[in-house]
Amino acid sequence: MSTPKRDTAAEQLSEFAKNHEESEDTITTTWGVPLPEKDASLTVGYHGPILLQDYNLIDELAHFTRERIPERVVHAKGAGAFGYFEVTHDITRYTAAKVFSEVNKKTPIAVRFSQVAGELGYPDTIRDIRGFAIKFYTEDGIWDLVGNNAPIFFIKDCALFPSFIHVVKRNPVTHMRPDYDMFWDMVTLRPETTHTCLMFFSDRGIPANYRQMHGYGTNTFAFVNAHGEFFYCKFHYRSEQGIATLPPKDAQRIAGEDPDFHTRDLYNAIEKGNYPSWKFYVQIMTPEQAANNSYDPFDDTKVWLKADFPLIPVGRFVLNKNPKNYFAEIEQIGFDPAHLIPGIEPSPDRMLQGRLFAYGDTHRYRLGVNHLQLPVNSPFKANNFSRDGKGTLNNSAGAPNYHPNSFNGPKIDSRAKALSPVIPLKGDAKRIDSGDDDNFTQARLLYQRVMKEDERVRMVENMVTWLKPTTTILQERAIVMFSNVDDDLGRRLRAGLDTIQQINL
Ligand code: HEM
Known part of the structure; x- marks a missing residue:
């Protein structure tokens, strides 16, 4: 057995020291110029003021004061890792998505686990839903499946999401959380929260670690196959480590002793080669079944009963690589439920519809307009007509920045076009409160x-x-x-x- 690795600097930095024994690297400024002195600022005499011309000092202080970016408005505290997804079963009768095109096919993935309500420094072991988001780097671009460790959510219309998040975050007057009055006031006024409350207050409300949790796409999505046939679907990922939870008293103690308990567990498991893995399943509903189902299949406060819509095995994913730079690869990772690939479509699920807008919007604020050019968010290739803006790295290899053009710019993809579903829609546009639709x-x-x-x-x-x-x-x-x-x-x-x-x- 290899020596267990530690998550502390002693282990991590000694490895660096070993690899750099012969190193002749010198310190440089951020613009690459060798630095003559690092331990003293440029002063006039011993007690004199610091000169403005110590530009490296000013540059370093200015960089330091900008080290933080806004934290995620929800799911701020989290941990992530990298690995691969492998197809084990053929589901091409349901979807033409390339990620599922053949058995044994492997696709690189990134996963981020999180809690919903606490801030970046919050203890890991609190009672909360846990986020479980997967980024698939597919041949057809990025597919983000931004799921949770619960198959359902508290509310079903995105119009209520900001309010729901407000009641689990800090009271704006006292700046304290949890604020039990805000929580119970809203929850009891919207009884659609009942089902998720039962899960939230069950043992599963405090997972023992991120490795021993199941995950769910939670919202309803759709598949399109190569014949243009359309199906609704739900995604499930089941931990091969099994499920484990913490008794509340232990969770409380750990919150004080080791606020990064889940983060540490994930990092150390992967460093030791104890790679966590999950089996990946889908549930499928035809449009006819959806039209005649006894409960609303697009209501994310409800599960699709497995007796009627069994889990269909699809694949398995494994996390086998830790980030090398947490900030670059995990803090700056941006998941977006609107990032779907040909063969996977949204459904009319009202929460999903709101999410299709919100994530790209928050990323443009949190990470910048070119966040998709950051290595961790970047697809293998991207040819489009967007250019410039803060943080630009790519220029579509000098292709024309307008369409149509006469200079062999990128063309539309006939396969993607064939897979675009024709969605028959009918109904009067009006606001229908679905809050009392069989909540119990x-x-x-x-x-x-x-x-x-x-x-x-x-x-x-x-x-x-x-x-x-x-x-x-x-x-x-x-x-x-x-x-x-x-x-x-x-x-x-x-x-x-x-x-x-x-x-x-
Ligand atoms: C209309 C409803 C919702 C809105 C407006 C919304 C909005 C957001 C926003 C703004 C973020 C922060 C993203 C970032 O800054 O990187 C976020 C993160 C997240 N949301 Fe939602 N959300 C909604 C519903 C849901 C639901 C139903 C789920 C359940 C699967 C969910 C799962 C997640 C996860 C897992 C993350 C963290 C992603 C990461 O690890 O970076 N959200 N959401």
């Missing part, structure tokens, strides 16, 4: 049929922990909401809160 049937299935008794007990304890700091009115509203899942759940919550009140008296 699937939550009931989860509570009554899927959860075991000990899991129910722990979930109620976790809910009570979050309910006890809020007001009696909101506690009562939550009890009513969860009683719609099962009277027994409502009773248990009331009993849990009563016990706490008695202890406090």
Whole structure:
């Protein structure tokens, strides 16, 4: 067995030292000029002021004060790694996407795990949904599958996303989080949150690490095959390490002892050659099935029941490489659900529709207009008519920057054109609040049929922990909401809160 590597500078920097024993590298300025002195600024005498002409000093200070970029507005704390996706089963009857074109085909990938609500320095082991985003570097360009570790989400219309994020972030007056009043107020006013709340407060709300979590595309997507046939689909990735979660007390202790617990675990596992892997599956629904399904297949607060839409095996992915520069490769990675490739399409899922706009927009703000030219975000080739702007690296090899042109500029792709679906749309344009569209049937299935008794007990304890700091009115509203899942759940919550009140008296 190889010596376990450590995640500290001693290990990482001694490797550098070993590789540079004979090095004759000299320090240079950022513009490459050899530096005569590093330990002293240029002053007039011993106590004199520093001269403006110490330009290297000014350059370094100016670079330092610009070291941070805005953190992600959500999913700020995370960790990532690189690896490959391999096709194990033929699904070309459903999609012509090149990434799935033949069994054994491998595609390089990048993955970023994250938590939703905390900031960049937040402890890893808090109760939250975890992000699980995959970037596929395919022959047909970048495909970003920006998923979570839950198959469903709290709300179903992107119009409510900013509000939902506000209630899990800091209270703008007190600057504290979690703010239990904001959370329970919104959650109980939108009972569509019930199903995801059950998952959020279950054991899965605090994963033991990023390697032992399943992942899901969460939103509904679509496939188009080589004959132009159209299918709706959901993506699932199942951990080959199994699932592991942390008891809340341990999670709390670890949050204090090692806030980067999940980040450290992922980095060290990969350094030691213990490469995490996941099996990749799809669920498929035909447009006819979608039209006649008993629940809305484009509602991301609902799962597609596996009994009706079984998991179809597709492939497997492995993470076998750590980033060499966290900032360059993970902080600057930008995932975008609108980055789809021929053979994969969006669906009318209202959350996905909002996401198609939001990610590119936030990247242009967070990373700049040319973020897709950064190596970690860049496709293998990109020929288009966009030019210039901050951070430009490429110029499409000097091709014409206008279309049409008479100088052999890039042409449209007939295969991509053939795969563009014809989408029949009908209906009156109006705002339809879908918030009361059967919010409890699937939550009931989860509570009554899927959860075991000990899991129910722990979930109620976790809910009570979050309910006890809020007001009696909101506690009562939550009890009513969860009683719609099962009277027994409502009773248990009331009993849990009563016990706490008695202890406090
Ligand atoms: C309308 C609804 C949504 C909006 C507007 C939205 C917006 C955003 C934004 C602005 C970011 C930060 C991106 C960055 O700065 O790099 C983000 C990150 C993320 N979102 Fe969403 N989001 C929505 C719903 C969802 C849903 C339903 C999921 C579930 C799969 C999800 C999963 C993620 C993940 C995993 C990341 C982190 C990506 C990374 O690792 O860089 N989001 N989202």
